[in-house]
Amino acid sequence: MTSGPSTQDRPRPIFGNRRGPFIPTLIVVGALVAGFLFFAGIYADVLWFDQLGYLDVFVKQNVTQAAIFVVAAVIMGATVYASLRVAYGARPIYAPDTDVQDNLSRYQETIEPVRKLAMIGIPVLLGVFAGTAASSQWQQVLLFFNQVPYGATDPEFGLDYTFYMITLPFLGFLVGFMISVVLVAGIAGLLTHYLYRGIRLEEKGIFTSTAARVHIAVAAAAFLILQA
Incomplete structure (x- = not known):
């Protein structure tokens, strides 16, 4: 009677160790992009209103x-x-x-x-x-x-x-x-x-x-x- 495969023989997920920092990094990048778009829109409005006086x-x-x-x-x-x-x-x-x-x-x-x-x-x-x-x-x-x-x-x-x-x-x-x-x-x-x-x-x-x-x-x- 043979025993089943041990835990050491089981395949491990390739991205298992990268999941931790990946999600926070994605959130930070998303926040930076949203902040850039927000302030870019405000800066464009400032330039427009300033041009009109x-x-x-x-x-x-x-x-x-x-x-x-x-x-x-x-x-x-x-x-x-x-x-x-x-x-x-x-x-x-x-x-x-x-x-x-x-x-x-x-x-x-x-x-x-x-x-x-x-x-x-x-x-x-x-x-x-x-x-x-x-x-x-x-x-x-x-x-x-x-x-x-x-x-x-x-x-x-x-x-x-x-x-x-x-x-x-x-x-x-x-x-x-x-x-x-x-x-x-x-x-x-x-x-x-x-x-x-x-x-x-x-x-x-x-x-x-x-x-x-x-x-x-x-x-x-x-x-x-x-x-x-």
Whole structure:
């Protein structure tokens, strides 16, 4: 009776030792190419606007977009992070007593190794989305900060027409953005409370801890104030 081939006789993959550095190198090269194309496009725009004599317009537009992006991203990211931290910090600690709670415990064990990374990565990702969406309103922001009186007033309220054409849309943009922040942060906190059993589904109904009720009430009150 002959024995099977030993592990030393088995063929080894040719590229097995090269897989490690190959993927990071490919990512770095891709990032460099994308960065080159991005900055090449910006440099071409700078040359074009400078040739036309409107370089200051190009600079003001891009600086405004960058400032709006940073402010919106920080507000969204910080609010979502605070909501996640509050919900996690107020989690109840006890042993699960139902199949649903036992399943949640398994989810918690799965998430725990990456929990700290997720609590930072999720707010950052949502902040990038919010900043990108808000920066598209750069024209409305510039109009608001550079508005001049129209010279005629509304006969009903005595307000200059500029208020309705510029100020009111800008305020609507701010309120709409803050409503999005409150909703996203509230949903993030609600899911965290549920995951860590601050909100539980029981036979008698839905149980919510005191911390979860306060958290939901604050988010709901902020939403209603913004709506008003």
